[in-house]
Amino acid sequence: MDRVLALARETRKLRFVTAFQPYHFSPYAAVQMAATYQRASGNRLVWNIINGGSEVVQKQVGDFVPHDDRYLRATEFMDVVRGYWNNPDFHYHGKYYQAEGGGLKGPLAKAELPLICTAGSSEPAREFGAKHADYYLMRAERPHEVAELIADVRRRARAYGREDAIRFGLSIDVITRETDEEARAEAKRFFDEAEARGATKAAAAHAGLRSARKLGYETEFRREEPAQRQYDEFFIHPNVWAGFGYIGIPPGCALVGSYTDVVARIREYHAIGIDLFFLAGYPHLEEAYRIGEHILPHFRAERAAASRPEAGAALPLAANGG
Numbered sequence: 001m002d003r004v005l006a007l008a009r010e011t012r013k014l015r016f017v018t019a020f021q022p023y024h025f026s027p028y029a030a031v032q033m034a035a036t037y038q039r040a041s042g043n044r045l046v047w048n049i050i051n052g053g054s055e056v057v058q059k060q061v062g063d064f065v066p067h068d069d070r071y072l073r074a075t076e077f078m079d080v081v082r083g084y085w086n087n088p089d090f091h092y093h094g095k096y097y098q099a100e101g102g103g104l105k106g107p108l109a110k111a112e113l114p115l116i117c118t119a120g121s122s123e124p125a126r127e128f129g130a131k132h133a134d135y136y137l138m139r140a141e142r143p144h145e146v147a148e149l150i151a152d153v154r155r156r157a158r159a160y161g162r163e164d165a166i167r168f169g170l171s172i173d174v175i176t177r178e179t180d181e182e183a184r185a186e187a188k189r190f191f192d193e194a195e196a197r198g199a200t201k202a203a204a205a206h207a208g209l210r211s212a213r214k215l216g217y218e219t220e221f222r223r224e225e226p227a228q229r230q231y232d233e234f235f236i237h238p239n240v241w242a243g244f245g246y247i248g249i250p251p252g253c254a255l256v257g258s259y260t261d262v263v264a265r266i267r268e269y270h271a272i273g274i275d276l277f278f279l280a281g282y283p284h285l286e287e288a289y290r291i292g293e294h295i296l297p298h299f300r301a302e303r304a305a306a307s308r309p310e311a312g313a314a315l316p317l318a319a320n321g322g
């Protein structure tokens with residue numbers, strides 16, 4: 001937190017995303033910490049509320065609440081967070097949390113609630129996102145598959161009167177170069193090195209992102225498991241390469257192509273409803289420069305700080321951490 005506050009003092013636009021699970025904090029502690037941070041940073045905190053994909057890992061760290069119930073707990077957690085945030089005298093009696101009279105008061109009550117992101121594509125995850133997320137985050141799939149998920153979450157959001165309030169984000173890596181050939185050569189290099197190390201195990205991929213729902217391409221690859229695969233078998237859509245997932249690098253897909261093609265593909269995902277892009281590359285610094293110099297300038301008109309629609313935001317289109 002100290003480091004982030006130091007960065008907040010030196011920057012104006014950078015937002016700070018913290019990913020955590022509800023069991024990490026009591027809602028009251030989370031509210032106090034976030035409000036303090038919001039006051040100090042000028043409301044630049046983003047919460048990515050996640051709920052764990054692997055039961056084994058959850059139990060290793062002491063959380064024995066089963067998968068679907070974790071989303072019920074997250075829903076209560078956010079109900080209580082909003083309650084404390086907006087009332088000085090909040091009362092609540094849920095399955096996981098109780099409150100009798102707490103809430104933000106004084107200067108802290110002026111802070112804005114952090115922007116709320118969440119991820120997870122199981123049914124309970126979608127329901128939680130529909131009720132509480134400003135941005136529902138997804139892993140990349142084929143555009144029509146992403147569009148189906150958006151439609152489902154938007155339909156659920158309608159039940160909470162949030163159909164227009166919820167927005168959608170895509171987490172995808174980028175391998176982009178001046179030409180398509182150069183970008184593909186880089187993807188091939190990653191793939192061949194992983195193959196040489198014996199790291200190409202589809203089942204081992206997404207260790208941190210294990211989900212109750214398999215993506216379409218994951219199921220297809222598992223069904224047709226040949227002895228050896230080539231890197232270019234993993235293009236599931238033009239410029240959308242699932243090879244990273246196969247070699248164990250989450251979130252699983254990368255945009256691979258020339259600067260022009262990658263810009264076109266971002267526009268394609270934007271056209272089906274993605275407003276926030278979590279873009280990443282390896283090595284981070286070099287690829288961040290490349291994306292900053294060759295991709296982001298194409299979106300000057302559309303880019304804006306990610307914020308809630310009711311705050312009067314233009315279309316937000318942000319690179320990771322941007």
Ligand SMILES: Cc1cc2nc3c(=O)[nH]c(=O)nc-3n(C[C@H](O)[C@H](O)[C@H](O)COP(=O)(O)O)c2cc1C
Nearest residue numbers: 019050051052053119120121122125137171211212
């Ligand atoms: C875009 C995206 C970002 C995620 N970020 C994190 C993260 O920062 N930390 C983490 O532990 N899990 C992260 N996850 C994992 C999810 O929170 C969740 O555990 C996983 O998607 C399984 O959920 P499900 O079984 O409900 O589909 C992320 C997932 C996605 C799709």
